[in-house]
Amino acid sequence: MERTVFHVKRKDLVQVMTGREKGKTGKILRVLNKRGRVVVEKINMLKRHTKPTGKSAGGIVEKEGTLPASNVLLFCEKCNRGVRTRRQPVDGAGKVRACRKCGSQLDK
Numbered sequence: 808m809e810r811t812v813f814h815v816k817r818k819d820l821v822q823v824m825t826g827r828e829k830g831k832t833g834k835i836l837r838v839l840n841k842r843g844r845v846v847v848e849k850i851n852m853l854k855r856h857t858k859p860t861g862k863s864a865g866g867i868v869e870k871e872g873t874l875p876a877s878n879v880l881l882f883c884e885k886c887n888r889g890v891r892t893r894r895q896p897v898d899g900a901g902k903v904r905a906c907r908k909c910g911s912q913l914d915k
Contacts, residue, residue, distance in 0.1 A: 811840060811843060811885040813838060813840070813845075813865075813876050814836070814876075814880075814881065814891075814892055814904075815835055815838070815879060815881055816838060816907055817830055817835055817837065817838055818834060818835060819834070819835050819881055819882075820832060820833070820834055820881070820882040820884045821833065821834075821845075821847060821879040821880060821881055821882055821889065822880055822889030823847070823850060823874065823878060823887060823889075823915065824878055824889060824908055824911070825875065825878045826851075826874070828850050828851055828874075829852055832889075833847040833848040833849050833850045834847070834848045835846050835847055835848075835879075836853065836871065836889065839873060840874070840900070842856065843871035843875060843876055843877075844871075844873075844874060844875055844888055845873065845874055845876050845879060846871050846873055846874075847871065847874060847879065849871070850873065850874065851871060851873070852869050852870070852871060852872070852873060853869070853870055853871070854868070854869055854876060855867070855868045855869075855870060856868075871882050873891060874878055876911050881904065881913055883906040883908070883909065883913060885900040885906065885909050885910065885911045886906060886909055890907060890908055891905045891907045892904045892905060892907060892913060893905055893907055893911075895912065897912075
């Protein structure tokens with residue numbers, strides 16, 4: 808499978824646009840390029856039943872599941888919602904991501 812480039816990257820603040828977690832915001836923990844999915848902090852929590860091992864006790868462990876990358880949008884704090892982005896040139900620094908609605912830069 809081919810690697811793809813996403814509109815979001817690790818540590819970005821995103822808003823979930825579809826599914827049972829719609830409207831929630833969180834920080835991206837991992838981007839899975841080959842599968843086209845992202846892991847967002849405290850979103851899509853799954854319960855995993857684990858057996859005890861020498862290292863850890865058994866029990867029910869909660870962890871984040873993956874979401875399709877197409878279901879999240881970068882969060883613009885000025886617009887206070889998830890927005891589509893564009894690449895905007897900056898003097899001598901290449902290009903940065905910018906909000907399509909208000910034009911504010913989203914890359915710090």
